Amino acid sequence: MxxxxxxxxxxxxxxxxxxxxxxxxxxxxxxxxxxxxxxxxxxxxxxxxxxxxxxxxxxxxxxxxxxxxxxxxxxxxxxxxxxxxxxxxxxxxxxxxxxxxxxxxxxxxxxxxxxxxxxxxxxxxxxxxxxxxxxxxxxxxxxxxxxxxxxxxxxxxxxxxxxxxxxxxxxxxxxxxxxxxxxxxxxxxxxxxxxxxxxxxxxxxxxxxxxxxxxxxxxxxxxxxxxxxxxxxxxxxxxxxxxxxxxxxxxxxxxxxxxxxxxxxxxxxxxxxxxxxxxxxTPARRTVDIVFEGKPDLDALRDAVAQQDVAGAFVRVRWTVADEDRHEVNREAIQQALGAAAEVKLEGRIVPVVRTRAAGISQMSSLEQKVTAWAKATDAKAEPLLDCLGELYRAPPHTIAERVLDGEDAFWV
Missing domain, CATH: 3.60.21.10 (Metallo-dependent phosphatases)
Structure with missing residues (x-):
């Protein structure tokens, strides 16, 4: 042998x-x-x-x-x-x-x-x-x-x-x-x-x-x-x-x-x-993955840190957010929550905003026509939007503001 x-x-x-x-x-x-x-x-x-x-x-x-x-x-x-x-x-x-x-x-x-x-x-x-x-x-x-x-x-x-x-x-x-x-x-x-x-x-x-x-x-x-x-x-x-x-x-x-x-x-x-x-x-390094489906939740992150030992570990935090929410991710707070880790790697996946264009919308003369064309292109209901648009035409700004302050159920809710 x-x-x-x-x-x-x-x-x-x-x-x-x-x-x-x-x-x-x-x-x-x-x-x-x-x-x-x-x-x-x-x-x-x-x-x-x-x-x-x-x-x-x-x-x-x-x-x-x-x-x-x-x-x-x-x-x-x-x-x-x-x-x-x-x-x-x-x-x-x-x-x-x-x-x-x-x-x-x-x-x-x-x-x-x-x-x-x-x-x-x-x-x-x-x-x-x-x-x-x-x-x-x-x-x-x-x-x-x-x-x-x-x-x-x-x-x-x-x-x-x-x-x-x-x-x-x-x-x-x-x-x-x-x-x-x-x-x-x-x-x-x-x-x-x-x-x-x-x-x-x-x-x-x-x-x-x-x-x-x-x-x-x-x-x-x-x-x-x-x-x-x-x-x-x-x-x-x-x-x-x-x-x-x-x-x-x-x-x-x-x-x-x-x-x-x-x-x-x-x-x-x-x-x-x-x-x-x-x-x-062998004494290989420990790696930890913490994944969020949306924006990182700092409370959930702190709970995850409390449940597992990250001291000396190499930690990767991943998340997925829409493009308009990318600036709401507090990277500094995430780093602080994982301060005991040997390394923190932050990986955010940004979902781009996809805009659907309505053909010919720029050539339409009225706002009602443009709203109707946009609703058709995006598969939305046009009637509530047109009602809302008409109310904005009829009601003066101070009346709309009073409705909001009084907590009334208005057409924009």
Missing amino acids: VRIAHFSDLHYGPKNLIEADRCFGAAIDMAMASGVQAAVLSGDSTDHALDLHSPAAERLVAQVRRLADHCPVLLLQGTFSHEPPGTLSIFESLGGRYPVHVADQIGQVALMPNGCWQVSSSWRFDVLPDGLMALFSCVPTVNKAAVAATVGAGAAADALGEHLAFLLAGFAESHRRAQALAVPSIGVSHGTVFGCMSEHGVPMAGFDHEFTTGALFAAEAQAFMLGHIHRHQAWDCEGRHGQQRIAYAGSIGRFHYGEDGDKGWLLWEVDAASAVCALRP
């Missing part, structure tokens, strides 16, 4: 640096205390291209070096918009106690007893290395643009899924040979599984997703460690190849409002016949 720490979606960058570094640092401490024998980072370690002199790059390099001083590390290429090709190459030169292998091409790598990585010369091993401790099959992010350029944009989604399924099935032979030697086999990839849940609770059911659970299980690896989706979730299969498990570690921290579930890393225990994993939560 081999114990593996599975981290994913660190998203180091200026915006996420504090959250990512606090959570990843805590995760490394827990992983080392758990005695893991290897570590896997399954993509999107950076949020975008980073300059080497940036604080985010410095902290990420320092943390990976700290991890490499404890165990061998496997870094997988993630989404190109987050990790441009070549971003991870620097990590192979860290010089830790154990090596860092960057998996930026499809292939297999063997974990050897001395803690070194032995890389296949092609997409898989023809002959497994002698004495290997574990076999990893790596499928980094596939360039969809290259697939589209080859088969056409319309057929790219289906072609990508079919080719990846064919590739995964091709790894099965190596995995069976490893199992015959009582060696654990592990798949590592970065992409979307059809039917998985996003961190906001939305099912991912499009036609352009890379994997299905059937294709992943067909690789016949005991464990399949995935990145890209920020929500931890897992699928199990019990069959003639033993117990198989597919799992997303989820993001290391909470980088967006409205994300469901705990954030953390996975502690895997994998042998030649089974794989189990457990989520180890």
Whole structure:
């Protein structure tokens, strides 16, 4: 059996640096205390291209070096918009106690007893290395643009899924040979599984997703460690190849409002016949959403604050108001009510006023005609409006004012 720490979606960058570094640092401490024998980072370690002199790059390099001083590390290429090709190459030169292998091409790598990585010369091993401790099959992010350029944009989604399924099935032979030697086999990839849940609770059911659970299980690896989706979730299969498990570690921290579930890393225990994993939560920031259908009610807001602890939390307040009421929202009072929060984000949705134009109304000679045309255009009753207009013509202003002051039921009520 081999114990593996599975981290994913660190998203180091200026915006996420504090959250990512606090959570990843805590995760490394827990992983080392758990005695893991290897570590896997399954993509999107950076949020975008980073300059080497940036604080985010410095902290990420320092943390990976700290991890490499404890165990061998496997870094997988993630989404190109987050990790441009070549971003991870620097990590192979860290010089830790154990090596860092960057998996930026499809292939297999063997974990050897001395803690070194032995890389296949092609997409898989023809002959497994002698004495290997574990076999990893790596499928980094596939360039969809290259697939589209080859088969056409319309057929790219289906072609990508079919080719990846064919590739995964091709790894099965190596995995069976490893199992015959009582060696654990592990798949590592970065992409979307059809039917998985996003961190906001939305099912991912499009036609352009890379994997299905059937294709992943067909690789016949005991464990399949995935990145890209920020929500931890897992699928199990019990069959003639033993117990198989597919799992997303989820993001290391909470980088967006409205994300469901705990954030953390996975502690895997994998042998030649089974794989189990457990989520180890990190000290991710707490987020709170307070939503108003209309204008924010300060009393309701204070009640919500009294009912839940917002001290140190990141709070987002949302509301929806008509355009003419937008200036009635007291943003300063909302900020004061949430003074104990670490951050307050105010998001107001303004519903614009929609005016219906009555064709030709400007050419009409009398006000009665214009009121009638407007009532027809807006689906309103014209008679009460015309009565009101006639009363305004007949009654002098002081008479109308007296009626209002005396509280009489007048025509305008």
